[in-house]
Amino acid sequence: MSSYNKSIDAYIAKSAGFAKPILEHLRELIHSTCPDVEEKMKWSMPFFDYKGEMMCHMASFKQHCAFGFWKGSIMKDPVLRETAATESAMGHLGKITSLKDLPANKKIVGWIKEAMILNEQGIKLPPKPTTAVTKELNIPDYFSKALSKNKKAKMVFEAFVPGKRKEYITWLSEAKTEDTRNKRMEMAIEWIAEGKSRHWKYEKK
Numbered sequence: 001m002s003s004y005n006k007s008i009d010a011y012i013a014k015s016a017g018f019a020k021p022i023l024e025h026l027r028e029l030i031h032s033t034c035p036d037v038e039e040k041m042k043w044s045m046p047f048f049d050y051k052g053e054m055m056c057h058m059a060s061f062k063q064h065c066a067f068g069f070w071k072g073s074i075m076k077d078p079v080l081r082e083t084a085a086t087e088s089a090m091g092h093l094g095k096i097t098s099l100k101d102l103p104a105n106k107k108i109v110g111w112i113k114e115a116m117i118l119n120e121q122g123i124k125l126p127p128k129p130t131t132a133v134t135k136e137l138n139i140p141d142y143f144s145k146a147l148s149k150n151k152k153a154k155m156v157f158e159a160f161v162p163g164k165r166k167e168y169i170t171w172l173s174e175a176k177t178e179d180t181r182n183k184r185m186e187m188a189i190e191w192i193a194e195g196k197s198r199h200w201k202y203e204k205k
Contacts, residue, residue: 004031005039008046015060022065022096026058029105033112043200051119056112059091066091067102069115070201071125076114125202137165143172146185153193160197167198 012023023046030037030048038049045059054070068091072080083092096102139147147154157165168188175181191200 003039005041005046007041008039011041011046011060016062018097019060019065021099022102023058023060025099025102026067026108029108030056030112033109034116043196044194050116053119055115055119057091064095064097066093067096068092068201069111071115071118071123074118074123074125075111077111080111137162137169139165139169140172142181143169143185143188146189147192150189150193153189156195157192160192164197168192171198 012020015023034050036050040047040049045057047057048055056069058065058067069075069080072092075081080092147157172181172184172188175184
């Protein structure tokens with residue numbers, strides 16, 4: 001039987017006008033497809049757990065929403081796998097600004113069902129590769145300038161251990177285009193200000 005978390009009710013109520021119908025629509029699709037889903041607030045975002053594991057999440061920002069699957073990187077749809085690798089807009093569907101940006105309900109329901117099966121079978125995400133930090137990191141000028149414009153992000157980044165800083169710097173430097181780099185930098189500043197590591201989505205609380 002579906003249960004609704006009052007914290008997520010409040011989260012949606014506080015979201016921008018354009019975001020409310022998107023979040024409500026996704027929420028109802030999840031509940032109708034997975035009646036035993038459990039709602040939780042994690043990292044200040046609505047998460048939907050199933051069988052004791054995270055299944056999917058959604059978020060609202062000033063100008064867009066995001067939706068993604070915890071195990072998107074190992075799901076069948078190549079689009080989900082690709083976006084899971086780049087983490088575009090902190091989700092797998094890009095920046096969602098209206099209901100028209102969402103795929104057909106049938107497709108979303110199919111993804112939810114697949115995510116349910118992964119949790120039912122106890123399939124885990126592969127471990128992240130470990131990297132050794134062997135020398136002082138060089139922070140690119142464009143990243144330093146972006147950090148300097150956000151005092152909180154700059155303070156948090158400087159407090160990070162070298163390994164966490166390297167993960168962000170490597171992610172930005174691997175961008176193949178300036179547009180991709182700028183998008184990643186926007187997300188990086190947002191996550192860092194919230195105290196999140198580059199791979200925060202895969203960390204256990």
